Amino acid sequence: MEFYYRDCYDGYQEELRERMFKLQTATYRGRIAFVDRYLSPSTPKAWLDVGAGHGHFCRSARRNWPDAVFDGLDFGDGVEKGVRRGWIHHSHRGLFPELATELSGRYDMVSMHHYLEHTVSPFAELDAAARVLPPGGLLLIEVPDPEWPLSRVLGRRWNPWCQPQHLHMFPIANLKEALRNRGLDPVAEERGVAHQAGADLMMATMRFWDALMPDPDAPWLRHRGTGYRAARKASMVAKVPSLAVAGFLDLLITLAARSVNRGNAYRLLARKASST
Template sequence: MPSTPSAPHVGARRRAACLAELAHGTERFHGPRREDCPWCGSRDLRTRFTASDPLQGRPGTFTVDRCETCAHVFQNPRLTPEGMAFHFRYAQPGPARVRRTRRRLRATARVMLPYGEPEGWLDVGTGNADFPAAARAFFPYTAFDGLDPSPRVLKAAEAERLDEAYVGRLTTPAVTGRLRARYDVVSLLHQLHRSPDPRADLHAALGLLRPGGRILIELPDPTSLFAPFLGRWWLPHTQPRHLHLIPPANLRAELERHGCRILRTDRLHAPYDLSVATTLLLAHLLPCPDAPWRPLPPTEAQRALRAALSAATAPLTVAAAAADHALAPLLRHTGFSNTYRVIAQAPYRPRT
């Protein structure tokens, strides 16, 4: 359940390194602003909001735009590779990361049962391989491999949660070149919205499928009514990490453009909207005083005051979480559903 974070202790060396980087300014962390939509090319853009990092108060402000033609939502201007490296290097643990429970992971795996037992399955962005570990209950004879940019994937293989592990990204030629046309299933669960170029990642993922293989994708739905209602406090809008939010119609059209056949589209609802929005708002009002980008560490009095205020506001997040779970069965069938799933089948023959 989300709650406001306790203040972590930041080492002096880490603080000094961060402040040294910030001394050169943050302008280099942002590329030029786009005047057209990165998905459809339309110039009919509207700003949804401009805000700082709502959870950790990282330096800089971030703008999220929406294309009025295709409904694609994206960070504009986008972080440069240098900016992304900075923000991930100094990210602090936070409560707004919604963990997918084993039950939800098993439910995702279960939808693949009608398509038979695959021989090989690659889970992209697998991390600790929680999804392959849950999916083995339904596909015990499938070889599950994992791809992730962090070395966690290697530890997952050592723990026998994966058959093979690869460190890298979908667009890393040295990695994915070895895996071309190798898998019956490729899963991208909540991955494309974090990619600087989701279309390139999608194309690369399709290249890893055998003819007739299937791709399983889950993403937050930017057409959810929670998006304009909660604005900057809606979890998928959280900056600076979420770069693109792709509407279901856009994703289906892109898959069909590559010759894929849409097998299934589901509207889903993860119970996080109100609780995470409450957490983000409280974290904004009660910012963590000990972060590597703050020149001075907090005093003991400041720590004690923040802990007391966090405890006093905890019932708000508890009530919001209870409301999320109570409303979830109803919202799944309305415009407030916040997630969608697409299963598509790659063509048996390359398109000519």
């Protein structure tokens, strides 16, 4: 996994990930609007974004709370780049459970956006959040929803399964129970609004074509010759109509997700109990 992540978010694919994160402004604003309803005028004072990547979410959130300190924690060096860009005030590089003791009491807000499913021990991550937050502090979590019907219909091509990155998936009732067991009381949830547009049929179609003709420059694959590269370029032209149809259908799915208040992801906001 260390070898895989080295090129998946940094290195070889860093430019691609950067473009993807820049396109998620609406998602960042949705998270901000969700949590803003539960913050007092004097909070947050200090916010720790765990799994911050390059700090794109912090960049958006700072516009809403310009007086707050936004720090990022991540295993890769992207979080340090976020500091250099001025999007994050301070960076913490490493594993959250290992850094929790020294970070304890420094933040009244902790967030984990599509992070928990990547971790080897998610319960240890929740323990770390409970240790860091003071009584009354808030934890914001956003994760894929494995109970979304298309997760089964699309099978391994459903993007939020995201092999080999996603190690654990959480039905919402299970995650709520895990939070309560750690003195973190769920106070709000969002489901349909948290739906990620394009993550169903569009990404499944892209995964189909990528599996059919993998990227010849991927460091984890064997070298491919000139003939293969030419064939792959031809396939990229052929896949455009299928992506257009998938994109339109995903738009309809997004509208349906909002109407039934279910989606391919959900958000939970939990408050640390005063007695913990």
